[in-house]
Amino acid sequence: MGTVRTRFAPSPTGFIHLGNIRSALYAWAYARATGGVFVLRIEDTDVERSTQEAVDVILESMRWLGFDPDEGPLFQMQRMARYRQVLEEMLEQGLAYRCYMSTAELDALRERQMQARQKPRYDGTWRPEAGKSLPPVPAGVAPVIRFKSPVGGSVAWDDKVKGRIEFSNDELDDLVIARPAADGVGPIGIPTYNFCVVVDDIDMAITHVIRGDDHVNNTPRQIHILRSLGHEPPIYAHLPTVLNERGEKMSKRHGAKPVTQYRDEGFLADGVVNYLARLGWSHGDDEIFSRAQFLQWFNLDHLGKSAGQFDEAKLRWVNAQHMKSTDDATLAPLVGEQLRRLGLQLPADASLEPMCALFKDRCATTLELAQWLSMYFGEVSPSGEDQRAYVTDAVRPALSSLAVTLSGVVWDAPAIQQGIKATLSGYGLKMPQLAPAVRVLVCGRAQTPSLDAVLALFARETVLARLRAY
Structure with missing residues (x-):
């Protein structure tokens, strides 16, 4: 097969969330792990719903996570001339045909089929066949273009996640691959998603398609179009859905957050990558790993077959481990x-x-x-409860004395520690009596790391002023 070429092909019709971008992670990782090429393609043919804001969030999210594409971003709307060229060739070769069935006729056909308890499907009225007479072309009807789907037999592929998948060709009607332009201008019209994807994957020489399993039903149709154009399909890996914490499919409607919000909330890119990697892939029992380790270990053979369930508490734990190890x-x-x-x-x-x-x-x-x-x-505001609990009359004299002592010591942790010890000795106090009071006044809270180390990072004047303010 030669060089591995993967792609991430989001639609900018809403902000990208963790469930979406996991596909990008695996496609990027597989390209990097195999010395291949990672392509970013923006599928923006849904003009009414696509927004520049959504494109910006996609690009910003990928930059933050480090999913740097080798090619792209490539935009489908900039490739319309190419799609129409292929459509014209398919019409000339008899691989596709114009269908003049109106929307009303199609709706009536589906209604009859449902009443007969049949699967609603296009019946091939305008499909050209040897010896078949087609109806006269109606006036005033802009045609769609349909792909001439194979009849009989089946289409199958060996999915890297789901195993062998097979569809009967008799379940697949003739797919619409171009719709009339809204203004009726031009003989070809607007190419549809399933068609554009195939042309893109051919032109971009994609070898591996790693995407969500909501695309499984599109795959047999895409394979047929690929083969009609003289190409064998890529290797497919259809990833199980990512669920939210309530067990629903992760989506904006169900409370998913944009990827960039995790950046703004202080998560590390490597922590999120680590967490997302384990949300559908495993390397033994390894829970925490670096990006370099992940790329060394990653392959398509250990992708999980079950839906991954997002757990923000687990994400926070993973991120905390990366916080500890980050320079x-x-x-x-x-x-x-x-x-x-x-x-x-x-x-x-x-x-x-x-x-x-x-x-x-x-x-x-x-x-x-x-x-x-x-x-x-900035300023600190100790709570009244903490002040009453720790800044008691018993320790106030010691606090004043400590301020005097600290005003004359070398300003580093060892000297500060000696000053605290001298104050404790002079007033007959224990550290658990004095230290919380100092923390409350200087830091605004009763618990911190080692007191001498914490104080040494303040300006001396700040510590003295806060000790004397109460």
């Missing part, structure tokens, strides 16, 4: 952006890396990490 220099700009979204201005000399190192093990997302670090760049 602080990588986290720092991501956290800085989150801090700016929180309305905080960072000093030019702000060093987020040591802050990330200290707090990242407590956080599932960069947004959570930014919320922790906000105490360094």
Whole structure:
């Protein structure tokens, strides 16, 4: 088969969510794992529903996740001349024909078939056959173009996910592959989805089609068109549906979020890739892995056959593991952006890396990490409950003394720790009595990592001012 060529072909008729982009992940990963080519194709022929905003979200989501295409984005609406060329050739070769059955006639036909408990289908009235006389062409009816589907026998393929799939050709009527233009202009009209997909896959030399299993019923028709044009079909892998947490198909209607919202909520691209990979594929019992490991392991033989169910708690857990292992220099700009979204201005000399190192093990997302670090760049507001519980009359004198002590020490964690110990000794207190009070006043909360390390990352003046404010 030569070089592997995969494609991701979303329709920009709504924002892309995790269920959609999982197909992109596997197509991209298979191309990368095999040294192949990954093509991005935007299927925008549904002009009424396609939007530039949806295109932008697709491109932005793929950039964020690192699904960089080798070719594209290619837009179907820019290929109309090519589709019409192929349609004209098919008409000339007798592979397709014009059908003048009106919508009203087609509706009446379907009604009769349903009353007879037959499957509604086009009956081939305008299909040319040897020795058959066609009706006279009616005036004022713009024809559709139908593909002349094979009669008898079956069409089958070995799906990399579902195994052998076979359809009887007698179940497939003659597919409409072009509809009249809305203004009635032109002899060919508007090509339909199933036709455009085939021409694209041929022209782009696609070898592997990895897509959702809602396309299974389209596949036999696409295979027939491919073969009529002299090409064998690619290898298909139809992925099971991704369900939401209520067991419904993931969709905007059922509460799915745009992929870019996960970025904005502070998830790491590698964490999302890791989670999505395991939502329909496995490598033994491995739960947490790097992008490089995933690409080393990925193949189509271990794609799951069952629907994957999205679980945001599991996604957060996976992301938390990636937070812990991500280099602080990588986290720092991501956290800085989150801090700016929180309305905080960072000093030019702000060093987020040591802050990330200290707090990242407590956080599932960069947004959570930014919320922790906000105490360094904005005011804190300890709750009245925490103040009453920890800033008691018994520790107030020690807090004042600690402020004096810390005003004269070298400003690093060891010296701060010694100052705290001296204060504890001088007032006969234990760390669990003094430390929560210091945390509440300086950090706005009673629990933090090691107190000396936390305080050392503040400006000295900020710590002293907050200790003295109460």
